[in-house]
Structure formats: C-alpha cells, structure tokens
Amino acid sequence: MxxxxxxxxxxxxxxxxxxxxxxxxxxxxxxxxxAVELMTSVFYNHMRLDPKNPTDPNRDRFVLSKGHAAPCYYxxxxxxxFFSRDEFADFRQLHSIxxxxxxxxxxxxxxAATGSLGQGCxxxxxxxxxxxxxxxxxxxxxxxxxxxxxxxxxxxxxxAAAHYKLDNLTVMIDLNGLQIDGAxxxxxxxxxxxxxxxxxxxxxxxxxGHDLDAIEEALSAPVSGRPKCILAHTVKGRGVSFMExxxxxxxKAPNAEQRQQALKELED
Amino acid sequence: MSEKIATREAYGKALVELGAxxxxxxxxxxxxxxxxxxKFFKAAYPDRFFDCGIAEANMMNIAAGLSTMGLVPFCSxxxxxxxxxxxxxxxxxxxxxxxxxxxxxxxxxxxxxxxGGSHQAVEDIGLMRLIxxxxxxxxxxxxxxxxxxxxxxxxxxxxxxxxxxxATPVFEEDYPFEIGKANVxxxxxxxxxxxxxxxxxxxxxxxxxxxxxGIEISVINVHTIKPIxxxxxxxxxxxxxxxxxxxxxxxxxxxxxxxxxxxMGKVNCAFRKIGINDQFGQSGKAADVxxxxxxxxxxxxxxxxxxx
Numbered sequence: 217m218x219x220x221x222x223x224x225x226x227x228x229x230x231x232x233x234x235x236x237x238x239x240x241x242x243x244x245x246x247x248x249x250x251a252v253e254l255m256t257s258v259f260y261n262h263m264r265l266d267p268k269n270p271t272d273p274n275r276d277r278f279v280l281s282k283g284h285a286a287p288c289y290y291x292x293x294x295x296x297x298f299f300s301r302d303e304f305a306d307f308r309q310l311h312s313i314x315x316x317x318x319x320x321x322x323x324x325x326x327x328a329a330t331g332s333l334g335q336g337c338x339x340x341x342x343x344x345x346x347x348x349x350x351x352x353x354x355x356x357x358x359x360x361x362x363x364x365x366x367x368x369x370x371x372x373x374x375x376a377a378a379h380y381k382l383d384n385l386t387v388m389i390d391l392n393g394l395q396i397d398g399a400x401x402x403x404x405x406x407x408x409x410x411x412x413x414x415x416x417x418x419x420x421x422x423x424x425g426h427d428l429d430a431i432e433e434a435l436s437a438p439v440s441g442r443p444k445c446i447l448a449h450t451v452k453g454r455g456v457s458f459m460e461x462x463x464x465x466x467x468k469a470p471n472a473e474q475r476q477q478a479l480k481e482l483e484d
Numbered sequence: 485m486s487e488k489i490a491t492r493e494a495y496g497k498a499l500v501e502l503g504a505x506x507x508x509x510x511x512x513x514x515x516x517x518x519x520x521x522x523k524f525f526k527a528a529y530p531d532r533f534f535d536c537g538i539a540e541a542n543m544m545n546i547a548a549g550l551s552t553m554g555l556v557p558f559c560s561x562x563x564x565x566x567x568x569x570x571x572x573x574x575x576x577x578x579x580x581x582x583x584x585x586x587x588x589x590x591x592x593x594x595x596x597x598x599x600g601g602s603h604q605a606v607e608d609i610g611l612m613r614l615i616x617x618x619x620x621x622x623x624x625x626x627x628x629x630x631x632x633x634x635x636x637x638x639x640x641x642x643x644x645x646x647x648x649x650x651a652t653p654v655f656e657e658d659y660p661f662e663i664g665k666a667n668v669x670x671x672x673x674x675x676x677x678x679x680x681x682x683x684x685x686x687x688x689x690x691x692x693x694x695x696x697x698g699i700e701i702s703v704i705n706v707h708t709i710k711p712i713x714x715x716x717x718x719x720x721x722x723x724x725x726x727x728x729x730x731x732x733x734x735x736x737x738x739x740x741x742x743x744x745x746x747x748m749g750k751v752n753c754a755f756r757k758i759g760i761n762d763q764f765g766q767s768g769k770a771a772d773v774x775x776x777x778x779x780x781x782x783x784x785x786x787x788x789x790x791x792x
Contacts, residue, residue: 335541335545338573339549
C-alpha cells in the first residue's frame with residue numbers, strides 16, 4: 217500500500233480509537249494514537265497474514281507488548297478484516313471479543329495475551345526462536361512502549377534476542393516520552409536508548425514514528441545475524457490537538473463533546 | 485524399597501525419552517541445568533535446549549512464545565524462582581492464554597537442605613493452585629516422576645510440576661499414573677491419610693508403625709493437587725471418618741486446603757493438616773530439616789495417633 221492509502225487507513229484507525237474509548241468510557245487513547253503509523257505500516261505492508269485464516273501456522277506474528285494500545289490494535293485488525301467493526305461498540309464490555317488489553321483467546325488476529333508490561337518482548341523472542349529452530353521463515357514484530365522499557369525483563373529479552381541471533385525479529389519502541397505519572401525522563405530516565413540498544417546487539421534505526429516513508433525504510437532495511445530495533449519518536453495523543461503531549465490522556469476516555477471535537481479534527 | 489533416586493533426576497531422564505520420540509519437545513532452563521537435571525536433555529538434544537541464563541521471567545515468556553509456534557516447552561528452575569519469582573509471567577502470559585507450557589520446578593520443600601530457607605519453596609503449590617485452569621502435579625517417587633513427565637507431553641495446557649532435590653526410595657510396586665486420579669497405596673479403616681510428594685513414602689512408613697500398634701490407615705497418593713480427585717477424597721473421608729493430609733509445604737494453600745475444599749460442608753470428619761506451619765525453612769541436612777519441621781514417619785505417626 218502506498219503512503220497515501222496508508223495515511224487514509226491511519227486516519228480511520230485514529231477515528232476508531234476515539235470511537236472505541238468514547239463508547240467504553242475508558243481505555244487508553246494517548247498511547248494508541250502514538251502507535252498508529254507503526255502498527256498500520258507493519259500490518260499492511262510487511263506481515264504475511266490472511267484475515268480469513270487468522271490461525272494459519274505460516275502467518276507472521278505481532279506482539280503488542282504495550283497492550284494498553286489495544287484500541288489501535290483492534291482498529292488495524294478490523295480494517296484488515298479480522299473481525300467486524302461492529303465489535304467496536306462492545307470494546308471493554310462484558311462478553312466482548314475486544315478486551316481492555318489484548319487476549320488471544322478472544323480476538324481473531326491476536327497472538328498473545330499482553331498488557332502486563334515488560335512481558336511481550338520475551339514472548340516475541342520465543343516466537344522468533346521457535347520459527348528459527350523449525351526452519352520457518354516467519355517474521356515476528358513486537359511493539360513496546362518507552363515507559364515499558366523501565367521493566368527489567370525487557371532488557372532480559374533484548375539480551376536473549378541478540379544471543380539467539382534473531383534476525384527474524386523486529387522490535388519497535390514507541391518513544392512518545394510520556395507515561396502515567398508524567399514524562400518518562402522525569403519518572404525514570406531511559407538514557408541513550410540508541411546506544412543501549414546497539415550495545416545490546418541490535419541493528420538500530422531511529423526515526424520519526426509518524427513518518428510513513430521513514431517507517432517503511434526502517435522496516436525494509438535488510439538485517440542479518442542480529443535483531444532489528446526501530447526507535448520511533450512519536451507524539452502521545454497524535455492527531456487530536458487537545459490530547460497531544462498530555463500524560464493525562466494516557467488512560468482517560470473522551471467525553472461526548474471531546475469525542476465530537478476529536479472526530480472533527482480527524483475528518484478526511 | 486532399596487534404591488534411592490530424586491524425582492528431579494527421573495524427570496531429567498524422562499525428558500530424554502520424550503526427546504527421542506517427539507521433535508516438538510523443547511527444554512528451557514535458567515542456569516540450573518545441572519541441578520534441575522535438564523542437563524541430560526541438553527546433552528542429548530543441544531539444538532532443542534535453551535539456557536536462558538539467570539532470567540526466569542524471560543524464560544517463562546520465551547516458553548510462551550515457543551508454545552505458540554507449535555512446540556511443547558518444558559521450563560525448569562528451582563520452585564521458588566519459577567512459581568515465586570516468575571509468578572506473574574506464568575499467570576498472565578502462560579495460564580491466562582492457556583498456552584501449552586510445562587513448568588517443572590525442582591528443589592521444592594525443606595528437603596532442599598543446606599541451601600536454607602531462601603531456596604526452599606514452601607508455598608509453590610499454593611501459588612500455582614491459585615491460578616485459574618492450572619494443573620498442579622507432585623510426583624511421589626522417581627517412577628511416578630517419569631510417568632508424569634511422559635503424561636505431560638501428551639496433555640494440552642499449562643501444568644506446574646513440583647520436583648524434589650533429595651534422593652528418596654523408589655516404590656517397589658508399579659502404580660499407574662493418570663493426571664487427576666489419586667492412587668490408593670494402602671487400605672485401612674481408622675484414618676484416610678492423603679499425601680503428596682516425598683510425604684507419601686513417610687506416610688507409608690507411618691502406616692507400618694501404626695499397624696504394629698493395631699491402627700490401620702489408608703494412604704492415598706494425591707499426585708495431582710489440581711484438579712484434585714474429589715471422588716476418591718470424598719469416598720475415603722466417608723469411609724474412614726478421620727482425615728489427615730501430609731505435605732512438605734505450608735499448611736496454607738497446599739494439599740491440605742485442596743482436600744478441605746472438597747470435604748467442607750459435605751463430609752463430617754475429623755480433619756488435620758500436617759505440613760509446615762506458616763514458617764520458612766532453614767539450613768541443615770535434609771533429614772535433620774525434615775525432622776525439625778515434624779515431617780518424618782515417626783512424627784507423622786504420632787500426630788495421626790493424636791488425631792484419632
């Protein structure tokens with residue numbers, strides 16, 4: 217899909233995020249909006265998937281380690297046809313296939329249960345390792361939050377990814393700079409992530425995480441013998457003026473008025 | 485009963501048997517392959533063995549990922565670092581999505597001995613039993629540990645298996661092993677003694693001591709703590725009227741509670757839990773530590789007698 221078409225999908229996914237969280241009266245719009253271009257690009261242009269056969273053993277895998285960005289995930293999966301957009305109305309409701317955080321038992325297209333931060337990257341390492349030892353050409357993608365990188369287990373996973381030479385694994389880190397309690401740099405500074413990831417043995421690409429061409433270039437760059445990391449600088453709440461760069465919109469849903477305003481800003 | 489073999493050793497050797505017939509079996513460890521006995525598999529199938537280093541949380545989630553690729557991962561470390569340290573990884577990334585991961589942890593209970601309380605899990609059965617849908621197995625001897633390991637490979641879903649460091653007597657008789665089905669090892673009318681793990685042998689010894697005094701007890705090996713064999717527990721409680729549970733685990737959360745959950749409100753009986761009384765373990769020779777916590781055959785026999 218070309219950049220123009222992709223940005224149309226991105227706009228639609230942003231509207232989906234607002235609709236879902238608005239309907240539910242809860243959820244995480246900020247970190248969903250920051251991840252839209254990354255997730256849309258991977259799903260539309262890089263993953264081998266068949267929405268009609270979501271458990272195809274030869275599919276590529278995606279792990280949303282920052283599971284609170286579920287509205288973005290569900291938006292992308294629905295746009296691709298894994299399930300109907302009608303499900304959005306039940307997001308976070310009793311018996312819904314769309315749980316507050318991703319649940320592979322309930323949602324077609326979801327490969328792991330995530331949301332408890334720090335665990336998804338290790339699961340992705342296991343998937344990539346499992347593909348390698350069985351001689352499969354499966355590619356595995358994981359999307360992490362920057363606040364999430366404060367979890368020690370993330371670094372255990374990074375160590376293992378390099379140790380097992382997982383060049384079929386791409387780790388994307390959504391660097392939106394904010395977490396629940398404030399700026400990541402103030403809460404617990406991550407320091408020089410580029411240097412740290414390189415020191416951990418990754419092939420590192422640092423880009424603007426809303427620039428579809430830059431994302432495409434980073435995802436397409438060939439890599440051999442080591443895992444890839446895309447450090448994507450993003451804006452939390454991207455696309456909705458009053459949500460942008462506000463930690464307060466991490467886990468708060470828009471009210472009716474805010475929802476209308478947001479949707480207006482996101483019109484085609 | 486002559487030969488002594490630790491359940492961890494039987495587990496390690498059974499993994500090699502499995503490796504030969506099932507190429508989907510993969511084994512993970514966290515720098516304890518020599519102690520958990522996954523070293524045998526490592527030597528036989530190095531391409532399917534992954535030492536994750538001293539990073540148990542990462543190991544559990546790598547196993548979760550491997551299971552989604554159609555593999556059958558067996559994960560081993562010490563019980564405290566598996567069930568304890570990586571509890572939430574097991575809970576959220578393995579049990580919640582019902583992934584087919586086998587968590588087989590050695591060095592459970594105070595019979596770990598010299599390493600001391602920091603390394604003696606007395607709460608792992610409770611932790612794992614609490615997780616919805618988790619199957620919890622505690623083999624009594626080396627033969628059963630082998631059969632259980634083979635059964636796990638055929639069973640679909642998350643399982644926790646508790647293994648011991650200490651070499652203990654191997655039962656001369658052959659007993660069948662079926663997940664969820666308790667084995668009655670001795671029949672007696674005066675009390676139903678439900679035991680698991682190393683305490684099964686102690687309970688059998690206690691039964692012999694009591695028999696010499698004219699007291700006959702039933703000894704039931706409850707190797708599957710969850711799902712527990714409710715029919716067997718109920719039948720023997722009703723038949724004997726006195727119920728005693730024996731485990732090398734805290735009296736809170738383990739076999740005793742599992743048996744009590746079955747009987748509560750249903751069967752009128754005297755009930756006593758024998759186990760570790762809300763304490764941590766400590767260093768010492770395994771036999772001395774077991775005695776310190778009241779878990780030897782003669783001590784168990786005395787407690788049973790008190791209860792009757």
